[in-house]
Amino acid sequence: MARVRLNHVYKRFGDVTAVKDFHLDIEDKEFLVLVGPSGCGKSTTLRMIAGLEEISEGELYIGDRLVNDVPPKDRDIAMVFQSYALYPHMNVYDNMAFGLKLRKFKKDEIDKRVREAARILDIEHLLDRKPKALSGGQRQRVALGRAIVREPQVFLMDEPLSNLDAKLRVQMRTEISKLHQRLETTVIYVTHDQTEAMTMGNRIVVMRDGVIQQAATPTEIYEHPANMFVAGFIGSPAMNFIEGSLFEEGGDVYFRTKGLQVKIPDGKAKTLRDGGYVGKEVVFGIRPENIHDEPVFLEASPDSAVEVKVEVAEHMGSEMYLYLSGVGEKWLTARVNARTQYGPGAQVKLALDMNKCHVFDKETEVAVL
Numbered sequence: 001m002a003r004v005r006l007n008h009v010y011k012r013f014g015d016v017t018a019v020k021d022f023h024l025d026i027e028d029k030e031f032l033v034l035v036g037p038s039g040c041g042k043s044t045t046l047r048m049i050a051g052l053e054e055i056s057e058g059e060l061y062i063g064d065r066l067v068n069d070v071p072p073k074d075r076d077i078a079m080v081f082q083s084y085a086l087y088p089h090m091n092v093y094d095n096m097a098f099g100l101k102l103r104k105f106k107k108d109e110i111d112k113r114v115r116e117a118a119r120i121l122d123i124e125h126l127l128d129r130k131p132k133a134l135s136g137g138q139r140q141r142v143a144l145g146r147a148i149v150r151e152p153q154v155f156l157m158d159e160p161l162s163n164l165d166a167k168l169r170v171q172m173r174t175e176i177s178k179l180h181q182r183l184e185t186t187v188i189y190v191t192h193d194q195t196e197a198m199t200m201g202n203r204i205v206v207m208r209d210g211v212i213q214q215a216a217t218p219t220e221i222y223e224h225p226a227n228m229f230v231a232g233f234i235g236s237p238a239m240n241f242i243e244g245s246l247f248e249e250g251g252d253v254y255f256r257t258k259g260l261q262v263k264i265p266d267g268k269a270k271t272l273r274d275g276g277y278v279g280k281e282v283v284f285g286i287r288p289e290n291i292h293d294e295p296v297f298l299e300a301s302p303d304s305a306v307e308v309k310v311e312v313a314e315h316m317g318s319e320m321y322l323y324l325s326g327v328g329e330k331w332l333t334a335r336v337n338a339r340t341q342y343g344p345g346a347q348v349k350l351a352l353d354m355n356k357c358h359v360f361d362k363e364t365e366v367a368v369l
């Protein structure tokens with residue numbers, strides 16, 4: 001069982017608390033992604049699991065074993081770094097075999113494992129080459145191969161794709177996901193890239209300033225972000241945040257700000273009423289893809305309409321990003337089908353999909369809807 005359990009874990013570097021009260025059970029065979037902006041503590045968390053940083057407070061279990069004081073080599077983990085850390089003077093075969101030789105594995109067992117890993121990663125034809133004769137993607141495969149041959153209980157990966165170009169990154173992303181399915185082991189993966197997190201993780205942990213903001217499936221995080229930080233960090237282009245207030249009229253609840261008045265659907269209105277938010281200042285959130293330009297949306301829900309002016313229109317191929325003025329103080333972003341061509345200066349009437357709207361507490365920034 002390769003369960004990993006962090007029990008109220010802290011990491012302090014002098015006065016800096018890099019990780020605060022990290023409490024999480026990572027399930028056997030799970031692909032868990034730690035994501036967040038630079039300096040949020042994700043690498044430090046991973047390095048504590050690896051045994052490369054001491055834990056200041058709390059307990060770490062791998063399987064059923066408390067490993068706080070177990071050295072890295074005895075933790076049954078393998079780590080893949082951003083810098084592949086291959087030995088330049090050794091060929092690919094020896095780079096992959098090195099860790100097993102150190103652990104005094106028999107020669108034919110080493111050979112079996114290296115060839116099997118090379119086959120899985122499709123690098124059998126590269127075994128005699130030195131790292132400098134490999135492309136970035138091939139080097140990354142060798143680094144993965146070196147981890148695979150160890151047959152660890154847990155793989156730890158720290159931004160393993162960040163040195164690759166955009167196209168290769170997408171390709172390796174899929175390969176690592178496939179590898180995970182095939183090896184059936186637990187993977188803990190660190191990235192600052194929300195697309196990587198969304199596409200690879202069974203579960204995502206969003207961190208900020210050393211604190212877990214939310215730990216949930218990609219869908220849950222996307223559809224029900226716990227607070228404004230998560231809502232703004234996950235999703236591209238980012239969610240629109242509009243400051244304004246909620247009021248009630250004729251039994252219905254509305255959100256209102258300069259240039260916008262929209263009706264909150266009944267189910268959501270009840271939650272807001274029960275939470276005591278009607279009559280208060282709030283932050284309203286709507287993702288760019290939930291602002292529609294098709295007439296059918298406007299016809300279906302005329303009380304979700306907004307009239308705006310196109311300031312900038314970006315063509316992205318099959319879709320367009322529109323940056324719009326006329327609501328509140330900031331521009332809104334809408335992601336619409338590129339079939340309609342909008343130019344700067346155009347006045348347009350759009351519909352907000354109010355079933356997909358979010359409302360946040362203005363003080364705490366916590367999602368209330």
Ligand code: ATP
Pocket residue numbers: 013016017018036037038039040041042043044045192
């Ligand atoms: P990045 O994506 O930039 O690597 P990160 O989320 O992985 O960022 P960490 O490297 O875990 O962040 O760092 C978290 C905090 O701990 C930062 O404020 C960092 O400056 C601090 N920190 C990390 N290592 C040390 C150290 N050895 N000594 C002092 N402070 C440190």
